[in-house]
Amino acid sequence: MGYETVIGMEIHVELSTKTKMFCNCANTFGADENTLCCPVCLGLPGTLPVINKTAVDYCIMAGLATNCHITRHSLMDRKNYHYPDLTKGYQTSQLYYSLCQNGYVDIELPEGTKRVGILEIHMEEDAGKLVHPDGLDVSRVDYNRAGVPLIEIVTAPDMRSAEEGRIFLDTLRNILICLGISDCKMQEGSMRCDVNISVRPEGTEKLGTRAEIK
Numbered sequence: 001m002g003y004e005t006v007i008g009m010e011i012h013v014e015l016s017t018k019t020k021m022f023c024n025c026a027n028t029f030g031a032d033e034n035t036l037c038c039p040v041c042l043g044l045p046g047t048l049p050v051i052n053k054t055a056v057d058y059c060i061m062a063g064l065a066t067n068c069h070i071t072r073h074s075l076m077d078r079k080n081y082h083y084p085d086l087t088k089g090y091q092t093s094q095l096y097y098s099l100c101q102n103g104y105v106d107i108e109l110p111e112g113t114k115r116v117g118i119l120e121i122h123m124e125e126d127a128g129k130l131v132h133p134d135g136l137d138v139s140r141v142d143y144n145r146a147g148v149p150l151i152e153i154v155t156a157p158d159m160r161s162a163e164e165g166r167i168f169l170d171t172l173r174n175i176l177i178c179l180g181i182s183d184c185k186m187q188e189g190s191m192r193c194d195v196n197i198s199v200r201p202e203g204t205e206k207l208g209t210r211a212e213i214k
Contacts, residue, residue, distance in 0.1 A: 001201050001202065002201070002202045003199045003200065003201055003202060004160055004199065004200060004201075004202045005160055005161060005162075005197065005198075005199055006157045006159075006160065006197070006198045006199065006200060006207060006208065007157065007158075007159035007160065007161075007162075007164070007165050007195060007196065007197055008154075008155050008156060008157035008158070008159070008195075008196040009153075009154075009155045009159075009165065009168070009169070009193055009194065009195055009196065010152060010153070010154050010155075010193070010194040010196070011152065011153040011154075011155075011169070011172065011191065011192070011193045011194075012126075012150050012151075012152050012191070012192045012193075012194075013062075013150065013151050013152075013153065013176060013181075013182045013184065013190065013191050014027075014126060014148055014149070014150055014182060014189070014190040014191070015027075015054075015055050015058045015059075015148075015149040015150065015151060015181055015182055016058075016180070016181060016182050016183055016190075017052055017054045017055050017058070017149055018054075019052060020041055020052070020125075020147040020148055020149065021049075021051065021052050021055055021092070021123075021125045021147050021148065021149040021150075022040055022041065022049030022050060022051060022052065022092070022125065022147055023038050023040035023041045023049065023050075023147060024038070025037060025038050025040075025041055025147065027148050027149070028144075029185075029188050029190070030188075031144055033131065033140065033142040033144065034142055034143055034144060035144065036144040037143045037144065037146070040147070041087070041125075041143070041146050041147030042087045042143060042146065043087045043088030043089075049092070051076075052149055055123065055149035056099070056123070058149075058151070058179075058181040058182075059099050059100065059121060059122075059123050059151050060099065060100070061179050061181055062100065062121055062151055062153070062175075062176065062179065062181060063099065063100025063103060063121050065175050065176075065179055066100070066103040066104065066105050066118050066121070066153070066172075066175065067103040067104050067105075067118070068100035068101055068102060068103030068118055068120075068121060069100070069101050069102050069103070070099065070100055071097070071098070071099055071100070071101060073097060074094055074097045074098060074099045074122075074123075075094065075096065075097040076092050076093070076094060076123075077092070077093055077094065077095035077096055077097075078090040078091075078092065078093075079091045079092075079093045079095050079124075083127065084130060084139075084141055085127045085128035085129055085130055085141050085142075085143070085146070086127045086128070086146075087128065087143060087146050091124055091125060091127065092124060092125050093122065093123070093124035093125070093152075094122035094123050094124065095122075098120040098121060098122035098123075099121065099122060099123060100118075100120060100121035100122070101119070101120045101121075102117075102118070102119070102120075103117070103118035103121070104116060104117050104118055105118060105168065105171055105172060105175070107164070107167045107168050107171050108167070108171075109164065109167065114158075114164070115158070116155055116156065116158045116159060116168050117155060117156030117158050118153060118154070118155055118156070119154045119155065119156055120154050121151050121152070121153050121154070122151070122152050122154075123149065123150070123151055124150050124151075124152060125146070125147050125148065125149065125150065126145050126146065126147065126148040126149075126150050127145065127146060128141055128142055128143040128144070128145050128146040129141075129142045129144075129145050129189075130142075145189075153172070155168070157196065157198075157207065165195065169193060173191060176191075194212055194213065194214055195212070195213045196210050196211070196212050196213075197210070197211050197213060198210045198211065
């Protein structure tokens, strides 16, 4: 009996808004460390976040371009985890009620067209970044990226090879760049992909044990 690979993806895309998700700090790559921060994106007590309307519009554009249903009700949640670069100890994310659901992207393979399902596209804010200076036994935290608007695109486990995954990512990247909502520069972290992989006997439907590759 042969085996087949089952692949799904979770793609994080930074949106090309002028300001961050919940404050007026500039959304710019490459500035000096901790120069694009304010009490809101640092999560200081007493601050009041206000959502970036353009980020919402961009998420809806991504959903429409990937044939998603745009929900009439969505909700921001607190996703709790503790990393040094997460200023508040939680990430503001659409954990349960995403803005875009049940879409698809068609990709062109040598054997023909294949449809890859999009389970959801939800909005969230990015975390900061750990910096490891050469020659020093310390790490620094740069919070410039904290609060940058993200969308996370979650696919169905519809891909069956690394080549299909590559073609899907190329297709999706082209869509997002053509929309003008992200520059999708992987070298700058504005497009990042987690790959969920499992194997199962050919001809069966039950999914195997999943491994998530960052």
